[in-house]
Amino acid sequence: MNLLIEAVQWLLDPVNWQGENALGMRILEHLGFSAVVVLVAAAIGIPVGTLIGHTGRGRGAIIAITGGARALPTLGLLTIFGLWLGIGLEAPFLALLVLALPPVLAGAYAGVESVDRATVGAARAIGLTERQILTGVELPLAAPVIIGGLRSAALQVISTATLAAYISDTGLGRPLFTGMKTQQYDMMLGASILVALLALIVELCFQLVQSAATRRAEPHNGHQHRAHSGARERIAA
Amino acid sequence: MNWLSQNLHIVGQLLADHLVLSIPPILLSLIISVPLGRLAAGSPRWRTPLLTGTGLLYAIPSLPLFIIVPAVFGFSLRSPATMITALTLYGCALLVRGAADAFSSVPQDVRLAAAATGHSRWGMFWKVELPLAGPVLLSSLRVVTVSTVSLVTVGAVIGISSLGTLFTDGFQRNIDASIITGIVLTVVVAFALDALCVLAARWAMPWQRAVSRA
Amino acid sequence: MIEFDAVHKEYPDGTVAVERFSLIVPSHRVVALVGSSGSGKTTLLRMVNRMVEPSSGTVSIDGVDVRSMDRVKLRRSIGYVLQAGGLLPHRTVADNVATVPVLEGRSRRQARADALGLLERVGLDTALADRYPAQLSGGQQQRVGVARALAADPNILLMDEPFGAVDPIVRDQLQAEMRALQADIGKTIVFVTHDIDEAFALGDEVVVLRTGAEIAQRGAPAEILANPADDFVSDFVGAGTAQRTLRIREVDGRSVVVDGDDRPTGVLER
Known part of the structure; x- marks a missing residue:
């Protein structure tokens, strides 16, 4: 427990929040870098995933990619790209993009595919164009699942961006690795706690956005619709 | 290939280390999550705290968790206990929800039939609920298996030896064959353990096959 | 003999499913509880094997209050047939039929052998013994459900909408077989249904229920048809149609x- 107290003291020490290596800077760096990766992943993954969900073609590929991606070791990608591309932001950017794409793709695909086919058919029947169906019907209804995909991509990226400091001195992984090298356990643990908090905050923000999107997509799915008699009767076992 | 043939012995040792670090957390998280998932599925009062708690746990990045766990539990940073504990926590984070969904998927009329034929609470759990929760439980277990095998490699940066050591070594000594070997083997181990889960499930749930054939 | 004595069931949210219901079901007779949904008929049935506990009043079997019996033992001593058979999807037909004997400690082999005899008894080919429920037709599942309920040779059979999930032709056939079977085994049977034709087809005595399990009329099918007690019963049995x-x-x-x-x-x- 002493270690934890020291780590918190390190975190609260104003010295660490000033100057060139200020933690505030590191947080911004970490978040900014992660945001860029997620945005690029979204720019590629959402259109492609939506298209696959809309047309139903390429389903098998998506399932294989998302299943396989889970097995890919992040650190392996980071180090191999680091060797090939050299020290800098390119290698972590690419490695993180490889990690972020599958969940974004899967979310967009699953979201659009989960929209009730009868709803889409009805939209087509009343004369909406394919484009209108996509933007006016499928995307809003799929939004919660798409955001879910972005959420897991963002988490994955923020998490792995810490590891990125192993090959390029960036983000909150920096004090973590510096602490490890110089045996400053308070610094290492403090940085770890900070990353964990950051991830939790981002996760909570996404949860809020996702439930807002769910409320828009299913406005009347409230509690009053619970089955009245069947749900109540529990078996006395 | 040349590098691999010269380092076969080391790679074999790292592979063994990797398995020793990945299999216990997979089994432990299964053993811990099944009762917690049953609790969450059966009681609305437990459901929210359990699922929110494990959900947040999953949000914590792995490397920081590997550093926080020894500080909290009093292990030394580089001990296998650190890895196994942290990975078990992750496994539970996914599996508690998976198990809760699995138990919720057991049809109510089947529960009713089991109660009516005089299964005790305990008999109902072991002979009816657990087998019928099997298919959904399996899909979560497979996710946990694959991601655990992959996460073990992260421990290499804090000096816990596994296939991940091939990444850190390869990076420091500029040998890409080492890293590529590591990536390929990690993926192979993940898929092999995944296949093992599927085979075990097929053996344990014969009715699944019969029904899908019908 | 099953006796309901002023049983009452009120749920925590205030809904009253059963309001002070009394009835005697004589041994070796078939009594049909018939009513629409909300009549509390299923609740009454489940009180017999204690899947539902009454808020007040007692249910007794041969003079013994069911609450004094062990719940699990009680259930094993009573056959229960559910809608669509209520089979356990992960067990073969033979294992489903053998459920209660195996729970009671009978050897699996012996129980399975007995199960084959029961399958024949309910008109099923023993070749089906090693299939899983999902591989059977609705009518076959329903027969397996009956065989399972009979496996421990109980004195009492409870049937919850027993043939409600099968098509009309199969239903008629199953009802006829059930009558033949009952003529042979003479169990005490309570069954619930919303289908008055089924109640008339199987019941020695029919109890027509209103909301809250209030008895609108009871009697032999012929008596009810001949003299519906009031407009409710008359509508329910379709008198005048x-x-x-x-x-x-x-x-x-x-x-x-x-x-x-x-x-x-x-x-x-x-």
Whole structure:
């Protein structure tokens, strides 16, 4: 427990929040870098995933990619790209993009595919164009699942961006690795706690956005619709 | 290939280390999550705290968790206990929800039939609920298996030896064959353990096959 | 003999499912509890094997209050047939039938051997023994459900909408077989249904229930048809409809029975 107290003291020490290596800077760096990766992943993954969900073609590929991606070791990608591309932001950017794409793709695909086919058919029947169906019907209804995909991509990226400091001195992984090298356990643990908090905050923000999107997509799915008699009767076992 | 043939012995040792670090957390998280998932599925009062708690746990990045766990539990940073504990926590984070969904998927009329034929609470759990929760439980277990095998490699940066050591070594000594070997083997181990889960499930749930054939 | 004595069931949210219900079900008789949804009929049935506990009042079997019996043992001693059979999807047909004997400690082999006999008894080919429920038709599942309920040779059978999930032709067939089986085994049977025809087809005695399990009328099917107690019962049994108002018309010297729409339904034997 002493270690934890020291780590918190390190975190609260104003010295660490000033100057060139200020933690505030590191947080911004970490978040900014992660945001860029997620945005690029979204720019590629959402259109492609939506298209696959809309047309139903390429389903098998998506399932294989998302299943396989889970097995890919992040650190392996980071180090191999680091060797090939050299020290800098390119290698972590690419490695993180490889990690972020599958969940974004899967979310967009699953979201659009989960929209009730009868709803889409009805939209087509009343004369909406394919484009209108996509933007006016499928995307809003799929939004919660798409955001879910972005959420897991963002988490994955923020998490792995810490590891990125192993090959390029960036983000909150920096004090973590510096602490490890110089045996400053308070610094290492403090940085770890900070990353964990950051991830939790981002996760909570996404949860809020996702439930807002769910409320828009299913406005009347409230509690009053619970089955009245069947749900109540529990078996006395 | 040349590098691999010269380092076969080391790679074999790292592979063994990797398995020793990945299999216990997979089994432990299964053993811990099944009762917690049953609790969450059966009681609305437990459901929210359990699922929110494990959900947040999953949000914590792995490397920081590997550093926080020894500080909290009093292990030394580089001990296998650190890895196994942290990975078990992750496994539970996914599996508690998976198990809760699995138990919720057991049809109510089947529960009713089991109660009516005089299964005790305990008999109902072991002979009816657990087998019928099997298919959904399996899909979560497979996710946990694959991601655990992959996460073990992260421990290499804090000096816990596994296939991940091939990444850190390869990076420091500029040998890409080492890293590529590591990536390929990690993926192979993940898929092999995944296949093992599927085979075990097929053996344990014969009715699944019969029904899908019908 | 099963006795309901002023049983009452009120749920925590204030809904009253059963309001002070009393009834005696004599041994070896088939009693049908019939009513629409909300009549509390299923709740009554489940009180017998304690899947539902009454808020007040008692249910007793041969004079023994069921609450004094162990719940699990009680359930094993009573056969229960559920809608669509209520089979355990992960067990083969034979293992489903053998469920209760195996729970009671009988050897699996012996129980399976007995199960084959029971399958024949309910009109199923023993070749089905190693199939899983999902591989059977609805009617076959329902028969397996009956075989399972009989496996421990219980004195009492409870049936919850027993043949409600199968198509009308199979239902008629199952009802006929059930009557034949009962003539042979003479169990005490309580069954619930919303289908008055099923109640008339199987019940020695029919109890028509209103909301809250209030007894609107009880009696033999013929008595209820002959003298519906009030408009509710009359509506419920369809008295006055074309199907229920039969007349005799002489054709070629024989008495042909026709319904309210003049459609012939049979010939009167003398």
